[in-house]
Amino acid sequence: MNKILIYLILIVFTGSSLAEELLIVHTNDFHGHIAEQKDYAGAARIAAFVQELRANHPLVLFVDAGDAITGTPVSSLFEGEPIFDVMNAMGYDVGLLGNHEFDYGADKITRFREIAKFPLLGATAFDSQGQVLSDSPFIIIERGTLKIGIIGILTDTTPLLITPHGNKNLTFKSPAEVLKQLIPAIRPKVDFLMVLSHTGFTEDIALAKQFQEIDLFVGGHSHTFNKHPVNTGRNRVVQADHYGRHLGLVKINIDPERGLMEFTGDLLAADELPQPDANVLSLVESYESQVRDRVDTPIWKTDKRLSEEELQPILERILARYVNADLGFYNSGGIRDNIEAGIITIRKLWNIEPFGNTLVTLSMTGADYLVLLSQEPKLHHSAATIEPEKRYTIATSNFIAAHAIKAFGSSIQVQERDVLIRDVLIEHITKYGL
Ligand SMILES: [Zn+2]
Numbered sequence: 001m002n003k004i005l006i007y008l009i010l011i012v013f014t015g016s017s018l019a020e021e022l023l024i025v026h027t028n029d030f031h032g033h034i035a036e037q038k039d040y041a042g043a044a045r046i047a048a049f050v051q052e053l054r055a056n057h058p059l060v061l062f063v064d065a066g067d068a069i070t071g072t073p074v075s076s077l078f079e080g081e082p083i084f085d086v087m088n089a090m091g092y093d094v095g096l097l098g099n100h101e102f103d104y105g106a107d108k109i110t111r112f113r114e115i116a117k118f119p120l121l122g123a124t125a126f127d128s129q130g131q132v133l134s135d136s137p138f139i140i141i142e143r144g145t146l147k148i149g150i151i152g153i154l155t156d157t158t159p160l161l162i163t164p165h166g167n168k169n170l171t172f173k174s175p176a177e178v179l180k181q182l183i184p185a186i187r188p189k190v191d192f193l194m195v196l197s198h199t200g201f202t203e204d205i206a207l208a209k210q211f212q213e214i215d216l217f218v219g220g221h222s223h224t225f226n227k228h229p230v231n232t233g234r235n236r237v238v239q240a241d242h243y244g245r246h247l248g249l250v251k252i253n254i255d256p257e258r259g260l261m262e263f264t265g266d267l268l269a270a271d272e273l274p275q276p277d278a279n280v281l282s283l284v285e286s287y288e289s290q291v292r293d294r295v296d297t298p299i300w301k302t303d304k305r306l307s308e309e310e311l312q313p314i315l316e317r318i319l320a321r322y323v324n325a326d327l328g329f330y331n332s333g334g335i336r337d338n339i340e341a342g343i344i345t346i347r348k349l350w351n352i353e354p355f356g357n358t359l360v361t362l363s364m365t366g367a368d369y370l371v372l373l374s375q376e377p378k379l380h381h382s383a384a385t386i387e388p389e390k391r392y393t394i395a396t397s398n399f400i401a402a403h404a405i406k407a408f409g410s411s412i413q414v415q416e417r418d419v420l421i422r423d424v425l426i427e428h429i430t431k432y433g434l
Pocket of ligand 1: 098099100
């Protein structure tokens, strides 16, 4: 018997007859991984699981906590649009804007909202007119006799994470401030109040402790594998890894008379999910078949697995060499996949560099460069060798350049190279390997 059936039987036999039992299936940071791939479930197996659950249980809610797009060729080539189409077929009830939904500028979010048949929430992001950029800050959904409130928040560090292109004059309010305003209006109307959050795991735990009126935080952004719900007082925090490598399932028994009774939750690995749903699979295939010829071409072979961290200096060297710069700089968050031992295909480079960033050379002092490096989550490997008084040319992305211009103004010089970083990497690795 598979694990899901056992889980369902346990639910049937342990569920209290008085309480309503709500099952929440959650994903986050799916990043365009609609096709099944080693370790990643793909859209069709996730959809099959949700269908099986809905067939056996009346109260199922299927939600996503943001960053659905960007991370695979099928997402990047069609600017994220197929992902929302596939999510419709998967049967999502609610989604959330993450920082990557801004990858093609705020106007594109209007397009995503048109495609998605489920509401895309976001209470903290506003356009230049002060209008909320999402479908709604929150919704109230009825399931059985339960009224469920869902508020959507995304991190107010978003301006630092997104391309300035198409994203000028946006406002991101503090999630805590927004929750403070919304909770008194929504809490009295609902039996269960949850937050879909794209702020990161640590931030969610702090917010959950602060806002005990909220029952559950379903999070994303930090790509955290968090096996069971974290107890933060009378509420809980969950997050389900990333790229569909795990699927989150939370079971809550709610007694509207006496308040919450029970929380359990788990992450299911891709190989624990049922066989793919045929309809979703054929929709995924219709998109993937359009990119396959372009990307499933082998360009090199390696006998060594390289983590994102190990790739950083290698990719930096490739960028520097391409434009004869002193140094290359690749921000660690910009490397979106590792390299497994074996054949390297063009697809892999799309997965590593899905953004479509272009190559730029910066000329700046070592002192300024050290400030830039200090914004990295970990000490950059080159930091110790940088001389503050010396001037360096640094090959990097237009994304980093835009943030550097904001921080250092005219003390740095920028030269656009009008070539995609992804293409530079593909060309180099095809010719010279890693
Ligand atoms: Zn994110």
